Amino acid sequence: MNPIRKKRLIIVLFLVFGVATAVGIALVALQQNINLFFSPTQIAEGEAPVGQRIRAGGLVVVGSVLRDESSLKVNFDMTDGARNVTVEYVGILPDLFREGQGIVAQGAMRSDGVFVAVEVLAKHDENYMPPEVQDAIDKAGHPAKTNES
């Protein structure tokens, strides 16, 4: 390769890696703001502001969903495996909402530590299989849904 091309190649590489480094450093600095939601552990440790509009995400604790008989009000616990947080929501839940399912809720923390949600979104996992396969896995006693970020 002749020297001029070599020089231009070096400039191009410098440009790409320079920009990558700069953006990388900026993203590390903004880490917390890019996260879509707070985890139950972060909320339990008081990292989430009280009264402000935030998002919280986690798995719905199996057996914790309590539906009100006369209204659309629903209460359930959300976990990330380490800590739990109670969520209160009035409204229609997405089709994929169920116990053990990952969800992301938008709302605010009340001073008593209950998360009051105004919107509940269901997360789905990256596993795809026919229902019969899931039935077989359930029968064998290995839950397939283990991932949650």
Place this chain on the structure above:
Amino acid sequence: MNWTWFHKLGSPKWFYEVTSKWMFWLALITVLLLVTGLVWGLAFAPADYQQGNSYRIIFVHVPVALLAQSCYIAMAIAGAVGLIWKMKLADMAAKVSAPIGASFTFLALLTGAIWGKPTWGTWWVWDARLTSMLLLLFLYFGYMALQAAFDNETTASKASSILALVGLVNIPIIKYSVEWWNTLHQPATLTFTSKPTMAPEMLVPLLISIVGFYCFFTLAFLMRLRAEVLIRENRTQWVKKLVQNDV
């Protein structure tokens, strides 16, 4: 090192003649793969245990989202080759891939929104994956605008290639956004490092569909590039002769 082969590859005339023989076969393979992959995936693959039939949009969403990123990488590399070796064909290749990539990005966002509504419960959410993908669309738009802003082709290519190279940083951000941050979008199903977390009877049509979409991209890219070659080389002897013979 001998670079003659590389410079031969950059000859527009040589490129036009070689690809003439490929087009028919490439079109045939594309149609076969796309029809097989999509009909199999949309009509015959089993429903998902969790999402039922709404997961089927994956057979379009995943291929177009992959291509949106692959096309950007190809565009940036072609731009870099054009910058370093001053190769006309590389500049043309970068220029013609931008609208294709933008279309795929738009389709990825659109199919993602259609998928998001029944599964997540929302069309759009400002999580890292969706936002970085939207940024990719704007990068394509910016690239195309910059290309069009200069009358001189060399200056246009130089400026837009630099933009493409700067924007390249967004590609790993899109890819790893679901791992680095909390997002509503689920992590990747298909990875090079581990077994895909998808049942084989769904995975096979998906892979066929992905290869089919890649062939479709190559076909669209070659058609646009061939047209661009003829436009830019319209003063040369071989193009004049070709046009005369056609008429």
